[in-house]
Amino acid sequence: MSQESSSYQKLHKPSSSFESRDDYLNHELQIISPKRWRLNLPGKDYRVEWEDFIPGMAATIGKIVMVAAVVGAFAAPLGLSPEFVIENVRFELLIAAVLFVVLISGFLNPSANLAGTHGPLLPLVPLMVASGGHPMALGLLIGLFGFILGITKGGSILAKLTSNGVCGGLLLYLGFIGITGQVKKLFAWAESFDMAYLAFVVIIATILMYAWLEHIQKRWLAIPLGAVMAAVIALAFGAPFEFTTSPGMPNLNPAYWWGEDTGWQLGLPDWSHFIAVMPFAVLAVAMWSPDFLGHQVFQKLSYPKKSERAHMNIDDTMIAASSRQAVGSLLGGGNISSSWGTYIIPASIARRPIPGGALVTGLLCVIAAIWGYPMDLAIWPPVLCVALVVGVFLPLMEAGMQMTREGKTTQSAALVVISSVVVNPVFGWSLTMLLDNIGLVGCKDRAIELGKAGRWLIPGVTFIVLCTVMALIGMFPGVPALMETFRL
Template sequence: MNSDSHSTSYQDSHKPQADFSSREDYLNHELQIIQPKRWRVNLLLRDYRIEWEDLVPGMAATIGKIVMVAAVVGAFAAPLGLSPSFVIENVRFELLIAAVLFVILISGCLNPSANLAGTHGPLLPLVPLIVASGGHPMALGLLIGFFGFLLGITKGGSLLAKLTSNGVCGGLLLYLGFIGITGQVKKLFAWAEGFDMAYLAFIVLIMTIVMYAWLEHIQKRWLAIPLGAIMAAVVALALGAPFEFVTSPGMPNLNPAYWWGENTGWKLGIPEWSHFVAVLPFAVLAVAMWSPDFLGHQVFQKLSYPKNSDKAHMNIDDTMISASTRQAVGSVLGGGNLASSWGTYIIPASIARRPIPGGAIVTGMLCIGAAVLGFPMDLAIWPPVLCVALIVGVFLPLMEAGMQMTREGKTTQSAALVVISSVLVNPVFGWSFTMLLDNLGLVGCKERAGNLGKAGRWMIPGLTFLILCFVMALIGMFPGVPALMETFRQ
């Protein structure tokens, strides 16, 4: 590729597929010539194109979005005594907010360097604790938006990413991939055992492994999500698994006053000062979780995309600004989603070798369609479709990327410590603790540690680790250690 290839516009550099010897060469060229304009208008055909490969991340993202938002809203709704119909209504509302205001407008138009703003899955286990602590969804969303915006505009996210070595990042990807696969396998077997057909889960998973190996052999791994979802649905139905469409077409209530009323929607009213105090440590932890999450997504792009495609990579700080804005706006409007970088979009997009904007438009349209029609949501959250899509589209690729990052040098030492530390507490602890040890030169490459300077070697990693430990101690996330919040209350 010529050194001045980026001096001309995308429109001038674009060539039809007929000029290339293979589809892969064409897609690689598209990644190498794209020049997204940050916080300016990007137009279809002038600045990017939509290819049929964009359907892959679009489908995966829509399935993942429905599932994750339903899980988060449901986790909030259950202790508040809200009905399942409320959860469905709020999920449909969140799909429209995400699709129209942020997926299409920001990632598809104003800043294709920002990954789509998805859902904060790692925070899900803490939601019941947030509610029990007197937390309010709007208060939590506004604080996450505030802290995330500060981290984004100060470029703190990209700084932490630069201070994370390949060994630390690879270990984090290995852990997240393995834990994710294990969780989905357990969920699929639990579902099948519910109607005394445990063998159904075994058959679906065996066929998934064979299908994935075959796609890897023919170098069409990016087809794993749609083929896997279709295969799982067909096999499950053929073997007699129960399924029915129950959600009818319609539009959710779009009035924020309804959602934040005293007797309607969440039935919580507008948050007071005490609500913000209650959710403060959770908001800090949520934003701290963003850096390793965003870093993993960016690294996956770097491993999957060809050389000289740097401009197609997601910008961590821009993604933080986008996610924090989406969080604050969505919470004010009435949504219960907790925002983060959209992993079920960016990972399949990387495998399919597609830049962010084209698939963002497709994702937005599919989310709008699912929200309005209703019944596609039933199929997306059906366990065989959901579990297989997440395994082949997110968690297996994460493990592969982690293995690839830990093949050279002394990266395996750091990777092993990340896994152990993450098992002990959680991935945030594992990442921050091992980053500190790695940058001090106690593990990993000592030459790298020597070139970081005082700030990068111990000051920033040390401060990050101490702040996160204090927050986690407040909430009670250290095994066997009582929560400091409860101690203070007593």
């Protein structure tokens, strides 16, 4: 019986039958065959291993931080309190864990990556609120547009049209910008209590730790070891820290969150709210393709050969993220959904498929939401910054470097980086994809093989639509927003 037609149970072997743990983990990736939108069960279709706690911990830390950032960005211009932000974050953790992380990625479709938070859209949240946007209206439109893109396989089409040079340049840019941002936050935190040298000590210790883990080929330990190391160093130097979030359950009533005088204090959205957030919703979904592609590519670079069935399906991930967005917004959450990068990147490094870690992530999110205290530790700057640097941004840079080592990929990569610096990653990705596919840069032979639709039609339409949306909301430097100019 061929491997393709055999069940996971028949192909599974105990770890003791392999020469090394790495061989066992590679074998698990090669034999898993997740069923799409059908029931998958632990023990029968996959296993939960202790390595799954690595991405589970990273994902939980990242989730608390990112949702707090998004909800806080909505809450600040609306005049809502920090207590509201904490309450909504705890509610979002339960929504993500119970309804989607465990249900979809753990049981119904392990080919779909966990639905996380859309970090790149964070800077635009205050502009949405100022434009008359409503969190529920934004969430429902993102859910609708993302679902349409997913079921039409538009996400995977755009991913296939993105060359290694374009994708590698995007990963390099995102990795570098992420690292510099976290380093600045760490220094700002240390300077706030006149101990700037503490940030320097933590960063140097992190570099040495990461180099040592790379040397012994245990890089997947970087997140838990780095977080513990940063916390111990900071406490040893006398950095201020205290637990403030007590155990409890958030309000689970949607009517409370969307009341006129409770929760968001906005009531239900009307048509004007949907019109105000439409450009932002289009841009949010357009940003999914390069984001999802980067996550899938990282799996391809980290997993062994013949493990294609363990890779995330871009279109299924879009459907899962869209569903999570729409349901979460209806219930009262303020999260903006995307592929869960702080999960899939550590999972790839640890060489684990999606479903086992999904169950662990769901459990840890529920514990954090109800217990409360872990939320304080997860968002403490030394723990947060080090975890994101070693678990997400450094690996992104490494993957980008790997993808730009051969051929003429460096031309496209350089253009992605410079155009992303000038405007943003969405502009850099869409412009360079168009230039690369029509053959102006990169590999000319690849451009010839794409056909008319792949060479200029799809990339051209994508670039024009995205530029129109960005012009409407004022994302081009020095150019006023067309929405304000024409009072749309």
